[in-house]
Amino acid sequence: MKTVYSEDHRLHHASAELNDGEMMPCFEKPARADQVLAEVERAELGPIIPPDDHGEAPIRRVHTDQYIDFFQSAWSRWADLGRSNDMLPLAWPPRRVQPRCPQDIDGQLGYFSFDAGAPITATTWQAVYSGAQVALSAAALLQHERQAFALCRPPGHHAGADYMGGYCYLNNAAIAAQSLLDQGARRVALLDVDYHHGNGTQDIFWTRPDVLVASIHADPRVEYPFFAGHADERGVGTGEGFNHNYPLPPGTAWAAWSQALQDALRVVAGYAPDALVISLGVDTFSGDPISQFRLQGDDYLRMGEQIGALRLPTLFVMEGGYAVAEIGLNAVNVLRGAAT
Ligand code: Q9C
Ligand code: ZN
Numbered sequence: 001m002k003t004v005y006s007e008d009h010r011l012h013h014a015s016a017e018l019n020d021g022e023m024m025p026c027f028e029k030p031a032r033a034d035q036v037l038a039e040v041e042r043a044e045l046g047p048i049i050p051p052d053d054h055g056e057a058p059i060r061r062v063h064t065d066q067y068i069d070f071f072q073s074a075w076s077r078w079a080d081l082g083r084s085n086d087m088l089p090l091a092w093p094p095r096r097v098q099p100r101c102p103q104d105i106d107g108q109l110g111y112f113s114f115d116a117g118a119p120i121t122a123t124t125w126q127a128v129y130s131g132a133q134v135a136l137s138a139a140a141l142l143q144h145e146r147q148a149f150a151l152c153r154p155p156g157h158h159a160g161a162d163y164m165g166g167y168c169y170l171n172n173a174a175i176a177a178q179s180l181l182d183q184g185a186r187r188v189a190l191l192d193v194d195y196h197h198g199n200g201t202q203d204i205f206w207t208r209p210d211v212l213v214a215s216i217h218a219d220p221r222v223e224y225p226f227f228a229g230h231a232d233e234r235g236v237g238t239g240e241g242f243n244h245n246y247p248l249p250p251g252t253a254w255a256a257w258s259q260a261l262q263d264a265l266r267v268v269a270g271y272a273p274d275a276l277v278i279s280l281g282v283d284t285f286s287g288d289p290i291s292q293f294r295l296q297g298d299d300y301l302r303m304g305e306q307i308g309a310l311r312l313p314t315l316f317v318m319e320g321g322y323a324v325a326e327i328g329l330n331a332v333n334v335l336r337g338a339a340t
Helices: 007-011 030-042 065-080 105-111 124-141 172-182 199-205 254-271 297-308 324-339
Strands: 002-004 017-019 022-024 147-150 188-192 211-218 243-248 275-280 314-318
Touching: 002 124, 007 030, 007 124, 030 324, 065 105, 065 124, 124 147, 124 172, 124 314, 147 324, 172 188, 172 199, 172 211, 172 275, 172 314, 188 199, 188 254, 199 211, 199 243, 211 254, 243 254, 254 297, 275 324, 297 324, 314 324
Parallel strands: 002 147, 147 314, 188 211, 188 275, 211 243, 275 314
Antiparallel strands: 017 022
16 A cells, blocks of 8 residues: 655644643654655555646635635734734634634634644644645545545544634545545545544535545543534434544443444445545554543454455544554554454
């Protein structure tokens, strides 16, 4: 299996995130991608290739022009005010408000985010632009290959069409899924196995029948992102029935997790998609510092085998996973399992 990778992810390294009431070093840091890349090399998974530049158009197929335009100019506007710390939002519209986009940079930061978990630095746009190109380039490989791995960083599944949050800025998996449709696929299935609900992905495809979204994740009643991911969220209008959530309790291990996977894969197979995109988060791991599931090393091989057994053209897009010592091995185990 080929891996698409760009060093440009290093251009995003924020200084701190808010946890338990204090600013702490970011869990989402460049070393994560280094660790995954090192395991791809060690396991001799296949060639590691740089992305092609597909430009902004395929990004703007998923994200709004207003959001992208804001993002591209955000840092210079911030710096013009004499500010040099990472950009972080601090105000959001409350319930029952139909927000209008403010003019002020702090107001706009709140308008284009849903939490304070996605700091913008001077070079964040360049990093996430390259990350999207990694996903697009790996998606293009599916023209000739059965599977491909987009080693994206930062992750993407919490980002919606016009908002960032949860370490995510551009929804790499959604951008890849849309590009597969634009290249001729009639239906694409997107299965999100990250510990956290892929709220951005769900939102992007909520009204659409051409992308089936399934997500296995911690129950939002007790876990981030809290406000989406319940089992009764199934899409609306023509999208009704094309969104499937599998919320699971904290402490879930492979026995129960794999039951949800089995059902999700049955739903995916029933949809008969032309391609499958996996949002590959490995923060389901027992040792993950911010998560409460209990998956073990070998479980990731089984996960990959079961995904691979569908025999669909499959794109794996890296999402979360934060125990730096093991995320590489766990991610590569999924890929190795799928490639067998
Ligand atoms: N006490 C992804 O996995 N909150 N994002 C962490 C820890 C944010 C996770 C709180 C978690 C975001 C892509
Ligand atoms: Zn996650």
